[in-house]
Amino acid sequence: MDSDLLARYNYDAFTPEKFTPWMNFDQSPPLGERAPDFPLWPLTGGETTLSALWSTHTLLVVEFGSFT
Numbered sequence: 001m002d003s004d005l006l007a008r009y010n011y012d013a014f015t016p017e018k019f020t021p022w023m024n025f026d027q028s029p030p031l032g033e034r035a036p037d038f039p040l041w042p043l044t045g046g047e048t049t050l051s052a053l054w055s056t057h058t059l060l061v062v063e064f065g066s067f068t
Contacts (some may be wrong), residue, residue: 011018029035037051040062053060 009022035050037049040048040050040053042048050062053062
């Protein structure tokens with residue numbers, strides 16, 4: 001695992017210079033376009049995929065990182 005990447009991601013203060021490099025919204029799929037499938041690890045444990053969640057839910061919100 002890349003310890004430098006983890007150190008940069010787990011920043012100590014919520015300031016623009018620390019979170020702006022992670023804001024890559026221009027690389028996201030456009031609204032209404034399906035996102036690419038990828039693995040997910042729920043807080044309840046185990047592993048699933050985005051496509052597995054799509055198959056069981058009409059609407060789906062997936063939240064990443066410290067945007068809470």
